[in-house]
Amino acid sequence: PLIVCGVVIVTVVIMMAVVVPQIVGFIRNLDQELPIYTTALMATSDFFVAYWWLVASIPPLLFVLYKVLRQMSDDVAYRFDVWWLSFPLFGPLIRKINIARFSQTFGALFASGIDILQALEAARSTVFNLAIVDALDGIQEAVKAGSPLSEAFNSSGEFPSLVVRMLKVGEESGNLTAVLDQVAEFYTNDVDEAVQGLIAMIEPLLTVVLGGMILWIAIAVFGPIYSSFETLDI
Secondary structure (H helix, E strand, O other): OHHHHHHHHHHHHHHHHHHHHHHHOHHHHOOOOOOHHHHHHHHHHHHHHHHHHHHHHHHHHHHHHHHHHHHHOHHHHHHHHHHHHHOOOHHHHHHHHHHHHHHHHHHHHHHOOOOHHHHHHHHHOOOOOHHHHHHHHHHHHHHHOOOOHHHHHHHHOOOOHHHHHHHHHHHHHOOHHHHHHHHHHHHHHHHHHHHHHHHHHHHHHHHHHHHHHHHHHHHHHHHHHHHHHHOOOO
């Protein structure tokens, strides 16, 4: 999705800064009142010609600013991660990725005979969202205090009920390793399906955006031309 969005941004900048000025250049010389959609296109093209470097640099500048703010303050980084989890499209996907990575690592460490607290601590390093990391810290403290693993995960509020139920089944059956492997496999497959669905949703949307822009250019260019034909004396 990021690559597709980048291609669309570059395409829009090139069309507005290079292609459109060549197309609408002769329209400026027409001795007639231009419709608002044509003047809007010309004004937009003039803006891109003058400030194309600004438009093209905004996404990387925002990305750099985001990284700098995260590094400057842990509180800001934590708030960003909480916001990402609440985002309608990417929030569930980020949560599933973190759960899949944590479950896979935690299950492998626990299966190798490592103590559950040490396994939790080590698997915590595979999680990149600070809100979930904070929840895992609470889980680790709860387990250290004697709370069952499933109850600790349930009280954290950051893990779906499916994970809690699976952990409880693993605790009661004494087969926690297999359960963790199943959780990791389930969420890994779920992440793959979610990414494919996101791409399938974004591509038509971006196609509509590009198609709408091309339609706008066609109407803005050919409208005044046809109008000029109507005013010609036969």
